[in-house]
Structures are given as structure tokens and as C-alpha cells.
Amino acid sequence: MVDDRRLVSVSAIVKRFGSNTALNDVSIDVARGEVHAIVGENGAGKSTLMNIINGALQPDEGTIAVDGKVLHFSGPSDALASGIAMVHQEPKLAAPLTVAENVYMGRLPRKAGGVVDAGALRRNTDQVLSDLGLPLKANDVVGQLPIAARQFVQFAKAVTLDARLIILDEPTASLTPVDTAQLFALMRRLKERGTAFIYISHHLDEIFEIADRVSVLKDGSLVTTLDVGETDKAELIRYMVGRDLAAHFPDHGERAAGEVALRAEGISGRGFRNVSLELRRGEIVGLAGLIGAGRTELARALCGAERITGGRLVRDGKPVKFGSASDGTAAGIAYLAEDRRDSVLRPLSVMHNITLAARNDLAHYGIMRSAKERAVAADYAQRLKVRATGIDQLAGQLSGGNQQKCVIARWLLRDSEVLIFDEPTRGIDIGTKREIYQLIHALAAEGRAILMISSELPEVLGMGDRILVMEGGRISGELSRAQATEPAIMELAVPQTKKERMHG
Incomplete structure (x- = not known):
């Protein structure tokens, strides 16, 4: 059951880049324990809106409120301090470092004298990975992991930061169906604890599997926000692109293989x-x-x-x-x-x-x-x-x-x-x-x-x-x-x- 109390609300957001208006009067909110999906074609304004919510960009107009209190984020660290973390589509990790060093970057456990406590770092990370059900080891080198595994490292990092709202930008882009099922199971467990998610994806089937509500952006404006149970894929596509896409894949016809x-x-x-x-x-x-x-x-x-x-x-x-x-x-x-x-x-x-x-x-x-x-x-x-x-x-x-x-x-x-x-x-x-x-x-x-x-x-x-x-x-x-x-x-x-x- 989604908590009716709003965790994060963005109101009347406007963002301009020169003469281009990237966002125009956009308002959405996210409740505790909710997965709120954001969909739209490339260029619709999704990334700009997410970068404003996580503090990487500042709006020209409009407000962001957390727990009903209007806040001003000067950078991602301010958003993190308010419990907002973002998992990017292209993993933003230090490839030469281990999973543990990436998960606890800037927060490494230390012994007396300031020396990093490598044992505690490894144990803490392995415990987090185990709790999340992730098939990773603390000492794995991130640069040697496939992209899918790097996504899970970012997710583990967000969880250790005690994030109350996690923004997921195309999280399944590199995941197989088995990995995706694992991610959704993890999200559902965290939802039960009250964690909220903003979920950006081009995979509409995923929206209907994991999201509670979905907002559609087009050309920088909010088109609509719908309960997932009250819409379908065809309607979302019409809102996104302004037309029906009867078939995603071209007709193979009678093409025959050659030499x-x-x-x-x-x-x-x-x-x-x-x-x-x-x-x-x-x-x-x-x-x-x-x-x-x-x-x-x-x-x-x-x-x-x-x-x-x-x-x-x-x-x-x-x-x-x-x-x-x-x-x-x-x-x-x-x-x-x-x-x-x-x-x-x-x-x-x-x-x-x-x-x-x-x-x-x-x-x-x-x-x-x-x-x-x-x-x-x-x-x-x-x-x-x-x-x-x-x-x-x-x-x-x-x-x-x-x-x-x-x-x-x-x-x-x-x-x-x-x-x-x-x-x-x-x-x-x-x-x-x-x-x-x-x-x-x-x-x-x-x-x-x-x-x-x-x-x-x-x-x-x-x-x-x-x-x-x-x-x-x-x-x-x-x-x-x-x-x-x-x-x-x-x-x-x-x-x-x-x-x-x-x-x-």
C-alpha cells in the first residue's frame, strides 16, 4: 500500500538552457513506498528533471520540497543529505577500485590514526551485498565487472547512504530478465520499508510490473500522471509520441539468407x-x-x-x-x-x-x-x-x-x-x-x-x-x-x- 504522505514534491519547475526551454511548468510528487515511473522519448526532459531533483542542476523557477519543507540543493551532496540518491544509466564508479571502495567512497571505516580498516570495509560491504542478494564480492574490481554488475554496485551504494528516494535511470538497460527480476524483488523489499523510487525506463512492460504511478513528459512538459492500473501500453505510447505504434519491429518478409x-x-x-x-x-x-x-x-x-x-x-x-x-x-x-x-x-x-x-x-x-x-x-x-x-x-x-x-x-x-x-x-x-x-x-x-x-x-x-x-x-x-x-x-x-x- 502506498503511503499517502508525500516524500518529495517538485512544483512548477522551469529550466532553460539559453533560448531552449528544457522543462516548462513540470510538477510531480513521490510518496513513501511508491515507485513513480517517468516515461517519454529522448529529449522529453526526463534527465533534466532528474538532475534537478538530485541537485546536479538548479531550476530557473519552481520548488523542491522534502517532507513538506521547501529546500534548495546547490549540488548532489545536498540532495544526498536529504535522502535523495541517483543511480545513473552509465555507471559513475571508479573502475580501478574495488566494489567495497566504491560503495563506501568518502566513508571508509578507519582505525585509530586514520588508517583504513580494510577488514571492516570488506565485512561491511559483503554484509550489504548479502542482504541485498547481490552476486558480488567486496574485493571485486569494478572495472572487471560487466555493466549489469556495475549497476548493482551503484544500487548498493545508494542503499548504504540511507536514501529515502532512489532515482533509477534506465536501470535494466544492461540486465537480463533474470537480473531484472532480482532488481524488482529488491525494490519491492525496500518499498516495504518505505523507500520510494523514481523509475525512468523506455521498457513499458517494466512500468506495468513495478510502478504504482507513471508520469509522461513530452517536449519538456508534463502530459499526464496516471495510476498504472488504470492505463495500458497503447495509451502511454500515444501520450509519449502522439501517435500509435502498431508494431515495433519491421516485417521480415520473405528475405532469404545468402552465402x-x-x-x-x-x-x-x-x-x-x-x-x-x-x-x-x-x-x-x-x-x-x-x-x-x-x-x-x-x-x-x-x-x-x-x-x-x-x-x-x-x-x-x-x-x-x-x-x-x-x-x-x-x-x-x-x-x-x-x-x-x-x-x-x-x-x-x-x-x-x-x-x-x-x-x-x-x-x-x-x-x-x-x-x-x-x-x-x-x-x-x-x-x-x-x-x-x-x-x-x-x-x-x-x-x-x-x-x-x-x-x-x-x-x-x-x-x-x-x-x-x-x-x-x-x-x-x-x-x-x-x-x-x-x-x-x-x-x-x-x-x-x-x-x-x-x-x-x-x-x-x-x-x-x-x-x-x-x-x-x-x-x-x-x-x-x-x-x-x-x-x-x-x-x-x-x-x-x-x-x-x-x-x-
Whole structure:
């Protein structure tokens, strides 16, 4: 039961950036023990509003009240002192440090004389991780953890700060269904203690599973706030985008797979072993599996970014051996990383992000021809519908979906024939997702071979001509489009011990 007493209220918030009004008269409130979801397309104002609530930005107009008292936050530390913590979509952690050092950063237990009490730090952290049911260890190095695990580290940190309101920004973007279920179970336990959540997500199914109320933002304004039990997905989409989206995924039609563009024959490496697969021209192969199954490690090996210790790769019928990612690039294989920070150079312009991999081709005797570079970048930006003020805009200022389009344009400019997409729509709004789906389908229709890794089972089912499933570093099964269902995928993805617990 949601507590009627309001924990946090924001009233008539206005935020301007120059001549652009990012938020216009937005008011929402969050009750104790409530999950209040915020939805809207990229650019709707969600991140700006959250940054105001957690103190990272100050409003131009309007107020924030906690327990009925109007407060003024000069920074996130003020918000934390009032019990408001934020878990960011891109984990903001110190990669070289341990889980314990990140969870208790700035609050490390110390012995007499000021020396850090390493034993107490480890014990305290392991106790928190155990209480939360998180499969992590205090001494794990954060930089060696997958993105999903880093999200849980952020969550543990927020809990140890005694946060009364936790803002979750796309928390499941890198999580498998099993991880998501674990997160929701944790949220429900904390709700019973009175903890409130603001939950930002593009996954509308999650809203109906975990949220009590949902507010829709569009173009910086609050469209509506609804009880989740009194609405449905179709209505939310209409509020978000102003139209119905009858189908998220393009029609596969009668597209037939062509010749094998890339074949792996019993390859092994870090995180995977004895993997065999074929990627054919004109075909989209979905790759599913739980976090830690070896999907990303396999993808990186296919493009030369990870070392293959056994087996062999065959490209267009000829054995190849890659010593680096540049060798894979030269062979026409492109890898679009799960973490956009590994692909998008945020301080550089849209133009330079698009032309990055083809600068030698655009140069004349080693000198870059700026007019040609601008023309090529503008052409690809237009073809892929990159929404930007122009090709000179910094890539870091674009939405996640438009950053992804810049990376795709980069590899199309190199005429890559094998494209490996690792979580291509992570953190992207529902409208832009459809644009990415259409683009991937168009690339397959042109005869390119596509491998698409996704933790979203509806995405794998909607996009894949056939689906490979990994478990424990191996391919545990292959499903045709006709055979593929969510239960069939999960049966192949879940280790036997987990299956026994799930059915026991």
C-alpha cells in the first residue's frame, strides 16, 4: 500500500538552457513506498528533471520540497543529505577500485590514526551485498565487472547512504530478465520499508510490473500522471509520441539468407569455448543469453578485439587470423560495442565520429580533404536521420539513439559487410528504437550479415531470422524463427542448477 504522505514534491519547475526551454511548468510528487515511473522519448526532459531533483542542476523557477519543507540543493551532496540518491544509466564508479571502495567512497571505516580498516570495509560491504542478494564480492574490481554488475554496485551504494528516494535511470538497460527480476524483488523489499523510487525506463512492460504511478513528459512538459492500473501500453505510447505504434519491429518478409560471410569453427577464448556459428549475407542472427554467458567476449573475438586461443575463423571461404581489432576492420567486420562510451567519441563532432574509421580513404597524400569529409559526413547523417543541429555539433550532446546512428554511419562508410550489434538499443526511446530496427533490417536487405546481441527477449524474437543462445561460454542451442519463444530461449539460457531452483 502506498503511503499517502508525500516524500518529495517538485512544483512548477522551469529550466532553460539559453533560448531552449528544457522543462516548462513540470510538477510531480513521490510518496513513501511508491515507485513513480517517468516515461517519454529522448529529449522529453526526463534527465533534466532528474538532475534537478538530485541537485546536479538548479531550476530557473519552481520548488523542491522534502517532507513538506521547501529546500534548495546547490549540488548532489545536498540532495544526498536529504535522502535523495541517483543511480545513473552509465555507471559513475571508479573502475580501478574495488566494489567495497566504491560503495563506501568518502566513508571508509578507519582505525585509530586514520588508517583504513580494510577488514571492516570488506565485512561491511559483503554484509550489504548479502542482504541485498547481490552476486558480488567486496574485493571485486569494478572495472572487471560487466555493466549489469556495475549497476548493482551503484544500487548498493545508494542503499548504504540511507536514501529515502532512489532515482533509477534506465536501470535494466544492461540486465537480463533474470537480473531484472532480482532488481524488482529488491525494490519491492525496500518499498516495504518505505523507500520510494523514481523509475525512468523506455521498457513499458517494466512500468506495468513495478510502478504504482507513471508520469509522461513530452517536449519538456508534463502530459499526464496516471495510476498504472488504470492505463495500458497503447495509451502511454500515444501520450509519449502522439501517435500509435502498431508494431515495433519491421516485417521480415520473405528475405532469404545468402552465402556465409563469416564462420567460426570451434573457437575458444576468454569467456567462451568451442563455439561454432555461421553469419550469412542478408540474415539477422540474434544472440541471447544471461549476463556472463560470454556473448560480448565472443563478439569481440569475431572482430579481432579479443584473442582466439583455439579453432579458426573463415571469412568469405578463406581462413583468417586477427591480431587486433584493426585486422577485423580491414576484413570488413564492424563491432558496435554494448557501452556507447567505447564507440562514441563524445568530445568530437558528429562529422569526426562518422568519418573516424575512413579518414585514410578521405585523405589525399595524407592530407585530409575537409570539403569531402564534410560532404560525406553530411550525406550519411542525412541517410541515417541523425538528429543534430549540424555535423559540427558535439556527439556527446546527442541523444543515445543518435549517437548510435553516428557509429553505424562510421562502419557503413567503411563498407563493412559483417556488422555485430551489441545491445544496439540500450537506453534508447521507443520511437528511436524503431528507427534502429528499420535501419538494421535495411542493412540485412542490402546483403550484409548481422549478428545482434540483446538482453531483451522481445527484441531478439522480433529481429532475429534465427536465434543462437549462449550459456556458460558455449552455444547451448539454436532456434529458427518459427521455434523461438521466450520460454524456449530461457530454457537454453539458464544453467541447470538455476533451472532446478526455478522449477523446484
